[in-house]
Amino acid sequence: MALVTVTIDGQTVQVPAGTSVLDAARSIGIKIPALCHDPDLTPVGACRLCVVEIENMRNLPASCVTTCTEGMVIRTNTEKVIEARRTILELLIANHPLDCLTCEKSGSCLLQEYCYEYGVTSDIYAGEKHSYPIEDSNPFYLRDMNKCIVCGRCIRACEEIVGKSILDFAYRGFNTKVGPFMDTPIGESECVYCGSCVAVCPTGALTEKDMVGKGRKWEAKKVKTVCPYCGTGCTIDLNVKDGKVIGVTGNPDGDVNGRFLCVKGRFGYQFIHSDKRLKTPLIKKDGVFKEATWDEALGLVASKLKEVKEKSGPDSIGFLSSARCTNEENYLLNKFARAVVGTNNIDHCARL
C-alpha cells in the first residue's frame, strides 16, 4: 500500500494513503478530542471538536474527515485550535443539564472528559434548555435526550453495524432530536435492543437501565469473558462490583464482535444472581428433594453408579454432556464416562 509522509506537531510520520489526520495523530500518541467520530463508524465531521491547523489550508479542518496527503504539516494544539474547541464545548453545554453528580455516564463521558480537559466550567452562553421526559419504554435502556449532543453515532451504529436503521434526526435546529421515525417511542419501533447505540453514545443520553444506581463506572471491575449464549462467541466484559455482576459491556478487543453485542449477550445476565439458582446438592427422598451435603450426594452417586455398573455392565449407564459447559468440563465428563465407568454412551444436545 502507498505511504504518505506528514508532520504532526513537529513529528514526522508515515501512514498508508487514505488515513485520516485524526488516525495519523492518534497512531503516534497525539490526543485529539472527537465526539461524533467513532473508529467503527463512518466519519461525518459533524461536531468539529477534532479541528486542527494545517499549513496552506484556510479555516480549521476537522481532522476526522481530512485525509493525509504527502508533505502535509499539521498542528493539533495551537492557540487558535484550542480556542475553537473550547467554544464548541461551551456551546454544547449551553443547553446541557450538568447532572454529572448523578449521571450514570459520569467517569466515562466524553463530554465531561473534554470539558475537564479544556477547562470549560459553566454555561457562559446560558441558553435555553430542553426538558424532554426520560424515555423508559423498554426494560433494557433509558433515553435521556436532554443529554444528547446530536453527534449521530447511535444513528450510524444502528444503520451501519446492526442494519436496522431505527434511528434518525427529527426536527431542526435547537429542536433537533434523535429517535425512531416520526419521533415515536422506541417501544413502538422495530428496535431489537442490541444496545449498540448505547455502546457508542459518548454521553449519558443512552444508558443501560439495570445499571442505574448499581455503581460508578470506575468502581466496576471489568472481567473479559465469552458470551454464554449462541455459537458466535462474542467477547463480553462482565462489570463486577462487590462480588456481583452489575452489567455487561462490549470489549473493543473482541475477536469476533468488537464492542457490539446482541440483546441476549448485553442484557441477558440477570440469571447469574437469580434466587432460583441451585445452592446445595439435593437428594430425592419419597418423591421430595431434601438438601444434602456434597459428601452425602457424591457418596450416593458413586455407590449407585458402581452398583449399576457391576450389576448391569458399564453400557447400562448413559451420560449427557453439555454444549454450555466449558471444553475442560466436557473433556472430563468424556474421561469419566470412558475411563471411570467404561462406556462410550456419551452425547450432548449438539443436534438441537
Next chain:
Amino acid sequence: MTNSINEITGADFILACGTNTADCHPVISYKVNQAVRKGAQLVVVDPRVTDFAMTASEHLQLKPGTDIALFNGMMNVIISEGLWNKEFVENRTEGFEALKEAVAKYTPEYAAEITGVPADKIREVARAYAKAEKATILYTMGVTQHTCGTHNVFAVANLAMLCGQIGRESTGVNPLRGQNNVQGACDMGALPNVLTGYQSVTDPAVREKFGKAWNCTISEKPGLTVGEMMSAAAHGDIKAMFIMGENPVLSDADAGHVVEGLKKLDFLVVQDIFLTETAQYADVVLPAACFAEKDGTFTNTERRVQRVRKAVEPPGQALADWEIICRLATAMGYPMSYASPSEIMDEIAGLTPSYGGISFARLEEKGIQWPCPTPDHPGTPFLHAEKFSRGLGKFNPVEHVPPDEAPDAEYPFILSTGRRLYHYHTGTMTRKGMLGEFFPADYLEISCEDAERLGINDGDKVRVATRRGAMEIAAKVTDTVPKGVLFTSFHFAETPVNMLTNPKFDAIAKIPELKVCAARVEKA
C-alpha cells in the same frame, strides 16, 4: 465453519440457508449487513418471511424440507450453462461425473415444482453464486434438522466445491452453531463414537493412546446418541444416567418419550445451575457454577477457542462442573485432581492434535482457531486452503426425499420449530430477568389465509396437535409463515412444542426432524 465470522464482511455473495441469522446469531447478521453495505448480494433461503429474509435482495421461500431439490437445481443450471469452476473441479475434487449425472434430472423447472421457488429465480441465484468472486454459504438447523439433514449438508458442500467457493478467504460452507460451546463439546469427545478431536473409538491406535493416558481400557463399541439413550432407557437397557447442563425434557424431539425414559431409570443424576424440567426427574441434583463463576474455554462456531474467566463466586455451595466431576471420579476410586482448568487444557492438548498448540497462556491475549497443532502455530482462520482433509474433495451426489411426515387430511399443516431473538434454548437462563419480562410467552405463527379459514383471530388460544401430542398456545396471525405452515419456538415450558415434534432422525447424523412434522390446529 470452514471460514471465519469476520471473513463474511469480505464476501461479495452470501447464500444464507435456513438461518434466521438476525434472530439466532445476531452479531453474524451484523457482518452480513456490513458486507451488503459494501455491495455484496444477499440471498436468503427460508420458508418463513423473517425480518432477515426481508433484508435480502432475493428471498427463496422454499417449501420446508426441499433444500436438496433447490441445491441440485442450482447445480443443474451451473453445469448445463458451463459455469462451474473447471480448474478447481479438475485439481481438487473427485466424483464430478457422478454429480453431473445425479443433478441432470433437476432442471430448474423440476426443482421449482418440488420447492415452490420459480425456475427463473433458481437460475438467477445459481448464476450469481457461480460467478461471484467470493461467495459464502451460511446455514443452520433449517438445513440439518431433517431426516435428510446429512444429505442437505452434502448438497451444500457439492455446490461450494463445484464452484470452487471453498478454501479461500470469505468463501466456504459455514454452519452456524446454536449453542455457545456446541463446537467445543463435539471437539472434546462428548460424542458416542469419537474421543477428543474426532479420534474414532473404533481405531485401535486411538484406544491404545487414550487407554495409556487415562490408565484404562477404552471400549471399542461406539455408544448411544441422546435419542438412542432415551429409547434404551424406556426399554430398561439404560438404567442410570448422568446429565450435565442439558434439559432434554424441553429440548429433545418427542419429549413425551424422553420423560418416559427418564422415569423408567433406576437412577438419574442432574448437574445444573437451576432445577430444570429435567432435574425434576432426578434422584440427585448437583448445583453447578455458571459461566461467570468459573475459568475455562469455549470454542465458537468458527473453531475459535476463547477464554472464559471467573468474575464472581458461585452461589451457596455450588461448584464448577469440572470440580464436581473430579470429586465424583475420586469417590469412585479413580483419583482425578487438577489445580485449575489450565492443567486440564494441557492434558487435552497432549491428546488432541488439533488442540496441540493451545494453552491458557496463549489464549490470554486472543482466541485461537483450531487446527493449531503446535505451540508456534498461529491457528487456522479458514480450512481446506491447499487440500481437503481427505486429499481430494469428494462429491456426494444426493437425491431429494420428502420429509418423513407429509401433511394429510387429518394433519394438514406443517409444524416447524426454531428460536426467538430474546430467548435461548430451553429458556432456563433467558427467562430470568429483563428478557423474560420483555418476551414472557410464546405464540404460534399462522398465515392470515389459514387463520381466516379457521376463524382464528390474532391472540386467540389455539390447540395444535400432532401424532405425538397436543398443546395450547396463543395464535399470531402473520405473513411471516406461508399458507399451510405453523411455527413456534421450544424456549417455553408452558408451550413445550417438543411434546409434538417428530423424533424420526437422520440416519447418519441422527438429528431429529424438528423442522417438519404434520400437525392440526383449531381454536381452543
